Amino acid sequence: MAEIRILTESELRQCVGLSRELHDVIAAGFARLADPDVVMPPVLSMDLPAVNGEVDIKTAWLPGVDNFAIKVSPGFFDNPAKGLPSLNGLMVLLDARTGQVAAVMLDNGYLTDMRTAAAGAVAARFLAPEQVHTAGVIGTGLQARLQIEALLLERKVERVLVWGRDAERAERYAAEQSRVLGIPVSVAETAERLVRESQVVITTTPAREPVIRAQWLHPGLHITAMGSDSPLKNELDPQVLGDADVLIVDRLSQSLERGELRTAVSCGVMQAAIELPELSALCAGHHPGRSSQDQVSVCDLTGTGVQDTAIADYALKRALRQGLGASIIS
Template sequence: MAQGISSVTEAELRLGISLNTELVDMVERGFVALAQGQVTGAEPVSEAFTDLQAAAAGAVAAKYLAPKDVRVAGVIGTGVQARLQMRAAHLVRPFERLLVFGRNLQKAARCAVDLSEALGIDCEVTTDPADLVAQSQLVVTATSARAPVLKAEWLHKNLHITAIGADQAGKTEIDPRALVAASLYVTDRASQCAVLGELEAALAAGLWPDDTPPLELGDVIIGKVEGRQDAADITICDLTGAGHRIRG
């Protein structure tokens, strides 16, 4: 079995916690606490537990922003977090088919096999990320890219994208034009995404106004602002670690 899946499984056993709906609920409570100003910072946790929380945060984003009916999902990235994100997303949107894209075909093939075994669904490797997006209703980008791996012209109706790779300044996975073109762009925390998320590149390019902070996921959860309003909406969620490293 691939190192990615085995290391994740071992971490779950060692921590005594699984990537399940209970963990997703816990992370959702963390976002609520963040939105209500009940927490101000992150609790120190192990790297392995942070990986699980990050995946659960992706599931929370999908729960509130993805189309209700997701039949095909796609992941751009082939590492541990790519695997975890799709396992977590499947908890809230049980898609029937998964497409995997990675620059290394061998790693992509291994990732597809691992996720097919873990989820019990058809997982396929694609060499065309544009086609992956075109076929999917839910896409996760989980890379260390410093240039966009998903272009604005690939956006289509009935689509949700969760971007989790831009966790340091200078990293970016999503074409900044996509943030403006989407029906809704949501961050885990706007102030943090402005300096190390996808928003950083959009601000630098002058595509997003400095005086208009984007919505935050916690506010969507508590109903302070509306999330997805129509099945045809295009939604993007930018996760940088602000919400999932706290406990609600």
């Protein structure tokens, strides 16, 4: 018999949103990844071709964090035709010392959206140049919005450029986000123009062929590629990784399997046995991140269980403090 907190998406939206505090929570989670007691198994990935779906399960046990999350992320891509969102899911939170179920967070992917954007912000905190006049985003979906909103909490940005394959969606993004952010957001003519004019670029697409070419790189540019999270996806020309002065990944083993590194290794631009610093090293103070303002830095994010555990533990504490959610005894 244990008391289990059940939290709905709307309750979670009341207690967790993008903030510097959330970025700190995610950075602290990454910092613990450097601890030898951390346990983060490979993603359990389940392809369901018969229903055009997939399920990813991520988890990480972090020493010193009271609870750990098991995050279930289904993606069912025929859902929109049925009037349902493609992405979905929940997080189960277990007590880190007893394994008892502490909470079930019926977030429909909301916490994943938040922790993904927050990881982008953490990467920018350590890797973006100090002065960011223009931030560019490739893609026009939810993460294209959230990543820029999170970035703006880390750097003072004067304007935003957006580029996407669907020009109409890009126009809509620019119009809406100008209002939301209170700074000019405009559509770049080409991805190349966007990259050349930006100091920070974030790629947020499910592209299977590169959207950024190595020839477009310029001193003082930081790129975060957060779109690729499965072996078929690829947003960066492999030579972008080869040419970067600072190349950081969220988790080396995952990046080699399902991130930009995978393509770079398969093209021979990088070695499979490469040692690269992980975002955890920056968060733990073991790596300086960007060490001069004219370096080109690249961060490849695939999404880790550390982020899920960090945000879910934080969400539970905030929910309890605010008296949100129902308790069930089982």
